[in-house]
Amino acid sequence: MRALHVITGLGVGGAEQQLRLLLRRLPARCDVVTLTNPGPVAEGLRADGVRVTDLGMRGNRDLAALPRLTGLIRAGRYDLVHTHLYRACLYGRAAARLAGVRAVVATEHSLGDARIEGRRLTPGVRALYLAGERLGRATVAVSPTVAERLRRWGVPAQRVRTIPNGIDAALFRYDPALRERARAHYGIPPDAYVVGGLGRLTAGKRFGVLVRALGELPRDVRLLLVGGGDEERALRRTARDLGVADRVVLTGERPYLPDPADPAPGLPGLLSAMDVLAAPSAEEAFGLAVLEALAAGLPVLYTTCPAVDDLPPGSAPGARRVPGGAGAYARELLRLRGAGPGDRSIPPAVRHYAVDRTARQLMDVYTAVLAGSTLEVRP
Incomplete structure (x- = not known):
């Protein structure tokens, strides 16, 4: 064929x-x-x-x-x-x-x-x-x-x-060596608590919610946004206005597999560098970023994700729906941070896909x- x-x-x-x-x-x-x-x-x-x-x-x-x-x-x-x-x-x-x-x-x-x-x-x-x-x-x-x-x-x-x-789950498996290299590349302290966001930097993804939530979180929390798009300038401006610009890292577009000539980490390394993924988009057709994070063993906070919501309850125990805005995300992130790191186990949802x-x-x-x-x- x-x-x-x-x-x-x-x-x-x-x-x-x-x-x-x-x-x-x-x-x-x-x-x-x-x-x-x-x-x-x-x-x-x-x-x-x-x-x-x-x-x-x-x-x-x-x-x-x-x-x-x-x-x-x-x-x-x-x-x-x-x-x-x-x-x-x-x-x-x-x-x-x-x-x-x-x-x-x-x-x-x-x-x-x-x-x-x-x-x-x-x-x-x-x-x-x-x-x-x-x-x-x-x-x-x-x-x-x-x-x-x-x-x-x-x-x-x-x-x-x-x-x-x-999803190719093996590609995103948590790797402590990749975590260390990715954090070092972007100047993120080893002991920082890293909130990740993944996707195109467009208004619909609502990454501004995460920038505003960062202003309500302790100083050791960093925001790592992976993606490119026309909202980058607005996100940087919001971060400056809130006084959190030094705690926000924007990586630009990063492929699954990095070019050997490119020293920047690929997406698997960046997911390993995170402690939680937050996906505040209010309208998603699937929610691939959420699955990729689950494959890396991350807890996930999301607003809409058919990939999770269309499955039986319990398929993704590490994923929690957050219907609100910056305040709601800040509260949930504080709860997760207080609970300490999980075991990076892979939920059934990942195998289903x-x-x-x-x-x-x-x-x-x-x-x-x-x-x-x-x-x-x-x-």
């Missing part, structure tokens, strides 16, 4: 790194096209032996990208096209149809109740999404929560299959779509 994955960009993000993890396990010959931003994940894919093409798209309305993508699909003689993220789903589905490929799958990574990948869900955005969805044969939802949102929009249930994001299982489920969808059969609806 020859499959082409089309994604909006390949900077460091959950959907992008998820694609790299999956391609290491899918028993298919896969190439990747990124519409724009061939960032660190593109370099990682190439290191894995995957052919990556940058379409060089100049913006959302660069319609010249459509015939270029159509020609690339036709020349590659692909059996199946799999699209990821909003812009790539629109252009990729249309280009696949124009190229004569009818086996088209899309994964919906980031659909919330009010936003999709940070953009507001206006009637126009929703109508365009639904028009594009009809050009494919199946839409993969990363959680039952997202699947239900799609069905409420009017996507036929028989076209939606829930396949959660997968093993990436090998995700890859097998995705291959089932590919087989059904190529055969032209109806998907079996599963929760």
